[in-house]
Amino acid sequence: MNGALRELKQRLAEIHDLEQALGVLNWDQRTTMPAKGGPARAEALATLGGIVHERFIDDELGRLLDRAEPLAAELDYDSDDASLLRVVRRDWDKARRVPTELAAAWLREGSKAQAAWLEARAASDFRIFLPAFRRVHEIALRWAEFQEAGDSPYDAFLDEYEPGMKTVEVQSVFDVLRPELTAIVREAGDPADDSFLDGDYPVVVQQAFLEEVLTRFGFEEDAWRLDPTVHPFATSFSRTDIRMTTRYRPDNLRAIWAAMHEGGHGLTYQGCDPSLDRTPLAGSASLGLGESQSRTWENLVGRSLPFWRRFLPELQQRLPALGSVDLETFHRGVNRIAPGLIRVDADEVTYSLHIILRFELEQQLVDRSLALEELPEAWNARMQDLLGVSVPDDAHGVLQDVHWSRAAYGYFPTYALGNAISVQIWQHVERAIPDLDSQIEAGEFRELYGWLRDRLYRHGRKFTPLETLERAIGETAIDPQPYLAYLRAKVGALAA
């Protein structure tokens, strides 16, 4: 192997190690850390994040890239090394634009703002969050000024999560979704009964059930965890140390779908090719692609009739309070379509409308046409407009999500893109595995996971999102129509 490439890889492996450490600090902060640990943790994140940034944008790393790149011409485009050189070049050019102090300040202020957000959310008072939010928001806008000329500030944010995608492209997908989804909500008619989701459901029993479900999905023994948190997320410190979280409530069952959602992220990490371990190619090509898989396991598997035909009797055995509900009622209930206040509790149809709202507000925050202090009012007005619901307080409105405490603009739209991509891919899965329904009904997910791993997960970040999509299913653009067709068919079937 080329000496420059070898040294480049060694440096990238060490950076990967430090990112693993950052990941552990974050995971601990969000699942475990006592509240008063926040200020010291913010310092640690800032210092370590600064070092990661510094090491990555190092001149010598750039020289190693320069020296190794000629090699790429001799390599197969799809080889790990050629992909590594492409991806690292792109990441390095992007990262070089940002001063280290700014990257560190973003982490530090983001960590503090997250603590302020938790406090504000508990008190349901946006004003508690505002000062810390303003600091991290201003840092983010300064960051955008360093990004590629020609991009709008929002393009710069979007590019962090959906590499290469432009705001206008998202807009064109959302322009299709917005009227169609609004129409589907109307067609769905009166919401189904889902009162059985509320009840006396001990957390330990939910935990045991979910551990069984995730094990069946295909997780390797002794290589993952599922823990409680406030705002569910998944992360991984290696292919064999995957951490998923969910938000348990002893009085309802919603943690189940949040856990299957994070399970989808976890399977994406686990399915990366082992040759990508300890490289920047481990992971997912974009958040949209990643989200397509969390939505696959949460919705396409986890709200399906075959799934609950298998698991409802088991859940009822574990939870006596759920004893009386029949399969049809349960299936209708967990697919209930009803405009609501909370994104993470939203159904498959209105979910993307929650996203469209955030996408529109974010663009206004970023171009400064909306002042931060006006955000709660703007939020509430748009919720009324788009979903027809009245927001009673900040906790059930503008403070419901963690993302803005890190000024992670551009992140939200990837959720709706993921919804669309999930069904686009699922069509191919259904064709490839004709007896998929009976496998799911048997609690058997090996072939499904294997197909997704071999077609999709194994590529990690080797290719652009659309190159990855092409390798998985032979299509070269995000197509929202299968998603809309799927929703219409489901609404029709459930209304029948």
Added chain:
Amino acid sequence: MNGALRELKQRLAEIHDLEQALGVLNWDQRTTMPAKGGPARAEALATLGGIVHERFIDDELGRLLDRAEPLAAELDYDSDDASLLRVVRRDWDKARRVPTELAAAWLREGSKAQAAWLEARAASDFRIFLPAFRRVHEIALRWAEFQEAGDSPYDAFLDEYEPGMKTVEVQSVFDVLRPELTAIVREAGDPADDSFLDGDYPVVVQQAFLEEVLTRFGFEEDAWRLDPTVHPFATSFSRTDIRMTTRYRPDNLRAIWAAMHEGGHGLTYQGCDPSLDRTPLAGSASLGLGESQSRTWENLVGRSLPFWRRFLPELQQRLPALGSVDLETFHRGVNRIAPGLIRVDADEVTYSLHIILRFELEQQLVDRSLALEELPEAWNARMQDLLGVSVPDDAHGVLQDVHWSRAAYGYFPTYALGNAISVQIWQHVERAIPDLDSQIEAGEFRELYGWLRDRLYRHGRKFTPLETLERAIGETAIDPQPYLAYLRAKVGALAA
């Protein structure tokens, strides 16, 4: 403030942040991490540990020290800045002797050996541990070669945990303890009944009880945690993020004293002066001094009659299976003296004999007069000799402790020194707080914690261990006699 001193402090604060990150990686590994996360975690620890070492031994840090040190002459010896310059000079000179790769390799191989130790312990087979142990052992001996000339290799290890103390000094304390402790064990006669410690004691109930006890000891709300682990330890990521652990068993109560022990360490961290936050002066002057406080809260408080007069009725209310035992039986039982196999389960008398055994074996390992593969046999022979017990298998013998998986030689003796120091200090506490017993009986620990904090904990690492002892109680040497007198009195009272 002097510019060099300011910059020095900034660098030390960042190193402190990185050490916090290392601490979180370790804590997670020992409480939470899935088993297969080990290899990637070992890489992360090695990379981050290497960076900490590199940053600390940096030439520029040495130049800043050189430039700031003349300032110390103008400062009060007891001032924070004068202490910082003394302590950092000592640490820097020591650290400069060790190549960065060696420090990183020690962390990496230690992490791997810890995984091997867990596996070996589960299988009760030292041979599973041996290859990984040999690697970390050889690294440790290479490390010792870089230490100050004139010191024996064992002195070098000891100095890591008990700064300034020599092997011969420990030997002289242990030469007093060994025959006296052996005599006290004989005097104690037949062991008291402690069968009530075994029973049906649900872990969640033990947890709730211990959270109440630790809260009463004086921990600040939202600034600490108590979690389950295999081998209990305490650590802190800041004065307001203290992590204690204990080893719960649903069939016995021993987790209670392990938790009070770790609670003592936690109070020591919490009691540091806030002016030492984010500096290398936060912590404890030595492991022996730190251990004196864990033993204080575990034994002098947690095995005392006044403590159980208050807490036994409460524990009995929570745990019906404990219902029938009376206070006297309970108190005798938890102070039962009986030679046994396991150090962490040992009573106050035989505990130090377990340590003397390890101290002797470690010296032989370090001077290579004992080969690693002969260690189990040597262990078993000495257990017979010193404590009169037969070791049935490696899990209950040589594999019981985590320390050797990191080749942390010199660590064990500090436990026995801590036993001696705890009573040496306690004599002064009893004189200063005449109604201490009735306070403890009232479940009231504020004055006790306050006295220890103001006299001892607040100094952190500002002074040498003996300087710290002098500031706390006006004595200038470790004196084992109060400890022996206390044990004799207790044995006499319990036998009466």
